[in-house]
Amino acid sequence: MNAPQPSDDPQKTGHDAGSEIPNGAAAAAILSAAAGCFCIGLFGLLGDALPALARCFNFYNPTGPLSGVTTSAIVVWLALWSILSRTWGDKSLPMGKINASSFLLLGVGLLLSFPPFGDFLQGK
């Protein structure tokens, strides 16, 4: 008898359970990437709104607060990726929910990084 072949039928692959490689590692990478993008928007907004925080973000003087905003977001992204990979690496997760959360974080991050929206939130 032939061994069952993996199917590419969306009806059968809509949920990712039962795969050879669990989707946990991908879920960790996707959600942490979205969180990293969100942090860039959030830290940029906070640095703009709070001069004291902007001075803290000034990691490299020629680049200014941008150096701290991006470096901090990258640290959050990589730390979260590492933690989620260890937690989720061998699990199968509901990717629909992970994707929805990731797209939300990405969208909000994009919105926060848009200067007119940041000015609106700050009441400028």
Add this chain to the structure above:
Amino acid sequence: MTALHGMGCGGLLLLGFSGALIELYRICAPGRFSLLNEFERKLLRLYLIAMAVLAWGTVLSGAYIVYPWYRARPPAGVTDYAPYPQQTLLATPATAGWHNLGMEWKEHVAWFAPIALTMAAYVVAKYGSDLRRHRHVREAVLAFMVAAFMVSVMAGTLGALINKKAPVQGGAVINFMGGTK
């Protein structure tokens, strides 16, 4: 150096998106992923890794080499702002928006691209042919690639337009032609 940042890394990255998006769209269509053979999968993996490297090269050279030249403050008493692009733009209300909206947006949102591309390269490298079983993962990778493409186009376009209004003049002067004899 500005040309290397914008046209070398950034330009190549934007060109690379067309191939990556088409290939990822192909594998996202139902029943298509298994059509890629081992060589094509390996090629896609290398292609995405190269794009991630280019994206990191673009944002790092932009933030740590070009941006310091852009935001340099003129010494006291200097009235010619030409070598100081940020000051040139902020000097008149008609051009201030290029910095307050254009550069302020570009300098942050451009960083979305290397993060998204690193994730995409990792997922494709990690899962390989097993991606055929993960429709939602393929869709997420494609969506992040589209987002990375959009922010790269926006950042690249704003960078080119800002540099046209107030060119960054940092770094050594390179003369390709002999000039006066």
